[in-house]
Amino acid sequence: MTGAPATGEAARPRRGEQLEVEIDSLAFGGRGIARTDGFVVFVAGALPGDRVRAEITKAKRRFAEARAVELLRPGADRVADVCVHEGEPCPGAPWQGLPYERQLACKSEQADEALRRLGELEGYELEEIEPAAERWRYRNKLEYSFGERDGEPLLGFHARGRWDLIVGVEDCHLASEPGNTARNRVRDWAREETVPAYDRRAREGILRNLVVREGWRTGQIQTRLVTSPARFPKPPVDLHTVIEGDSGGTDGPTGVLGAERLREELCGLRLEMSHGAFFQTNTEMAERLYAVAAEYAGLSGAERVFDLYCGIGTIGLTMARRAGEVWGLELVGEAIADAERNAEANGIGNARFLAGSARTGVRPLLERAGKPDVVVLDPPRAGLSQKIVRRVIECEAKRIVYVSCNPTTLAPNAAQLTEAGYRLRRVRPVDMFPQTPHIECVALLEKAAPGRGSGTPSISDSVASHETRGGGV
C-alpha cells in the first residue's frame, strides 16, 4: 500500500484519502481485501490480483472500507467486463471480472467457511455447487433509479458507492432484452414529457424509481413507476407508486394502470404475484433451488410440511403433490392472498396459507395443524432470531430444510438447531446470482432419534413412521 502518511497510528488512512493497494483475496460480501502491517482495507469493485487506486469511505482502528476509483493494473485472471454503463462496470455485477469457475469455487469455499468458522459445524456433506443455467440476462426483476444530466432525465443505477450519482443504462446484461426495452421506453417518455427526476439533495422533482419485473415463462413484462406526489402526463407503466418524504424506499400506495399481477410458470405451476410479494429473481435457478429443497425434504406423500416464510407459496406448492398436507406462513398479507389463489388455480387442495410473523405465528399454527414432519425455512438475509429458532425447535420436525441466501446467518442458526438435537447433514450451494458475490444454499438438518445416541434416523425410517397419516388439510 502506498500513499498513507507517516507510520504507526498516523499511518491509518482517513476518510476521503486515496491509496494505491494490491488485492490479495475476497471477503464475504464480495469486496477485495488488501493488507498492510496488520491493517486491512476492504475495497469495493476490486478483485484478487488487481492493483487499484482506492478511496477510503470508512476508517476504523484496525480496518478501513474503500471503493476502487481506478484500476491501475488488472489481476492476471481478470476477464473482460461484459456489462458496462457509461464506462462504469455494472454495479449489479461486481464479480463479472472473475472467471465463472472461480466465482463458483469462491461461493462454495465461503459457504463452507461460514459453517465451520461461524457455526463451528462439522460432519456435514458440502455438495457440489449447482452452476447457473444462464450467466447473463437471468434476472426477472430489476430496480432502476432516475437522475438528471444537463436537464435531461437519466434512468439507470447508482454509481458504485454513490447515492447522488446515476449512470444511465442502455442495455443491462442482467436483464432480458424485452426488459431493457421496457425500461428505455419509460425513460424516453420522461424525456419527451420533460418530467423531472427527484433530487434527493434538494428534495424536489418527481421521478424516483422504475421496477421492471418479468414473467420468464409467460413473457409478461410489468413496470412500476415510483414518484413523489405530483401531477404529470399518464406514464406508460402498469403500476404507479407514490412516496412522500425522502425515505429512499420504493414501497407505498400503488395505483393500477395496466396489469395488476405478474404471471409466471414454475415447476409446472401457474403462479400469479402481487407487486409487493417476494419472488426469486432468477426463475430458472429457482426451479433448481426448489428441486434441491424437495429432494432434502424426502417426501413420501404422507408428511405434514410447514413452509415458513412462504412468500406466494412457491416452495410449499411445489411440494404439495408429494406431501400429505402443507401449511404456509408469511408476513406479507398480499403474498398470502397470492398463495391461496395459486393453490386454487393449480387444483392443489392440501395446502393452507396463513398471514403472520414467524415469531408469533408458529405456536398458533402448531395448535391448528399439529406437529409437522418437515419444516422448510426460507428467511430473509438476516436469518432467524433466537426466538424464532426456539419456535422451530418446538415444532419437533424430523427434518428441517433451510433455504438460505446468507451463509453467515445460516451458520449460527444451524448451530443453534444442532444444540437442540439436530444434525447438519447436507448443504448444497445453488448459484442464483452469477456475476455477484451472493450465495444461496439449501441445508438439511435431521433430528437424532431419542435413544439412538448421535445416530439419526434415515429418511426411510422417518417416512415409514408416518405412512398411516392421511392427506387433506
Ligand SMILES: C[S@@+](CC[C@H](N)C(=O)[O-])C[C@H]1O[C@@H](n2cnc3c(N)ncnc32)[C@H](O)[C@@H]1O
Ligand atoms: C427469501 S423470501 C422467501 C419466499 C418464498 N419462500 C420463495 O421462495 O419465494 C422471505 C420471505 O419471508 C417473508 N418474511 C420476512 N419476515 C418475516 C417474518 N418475520 N415472518 C414471516 N415471514 C417473513 C418475506 O415477506 C418474504 O416473502
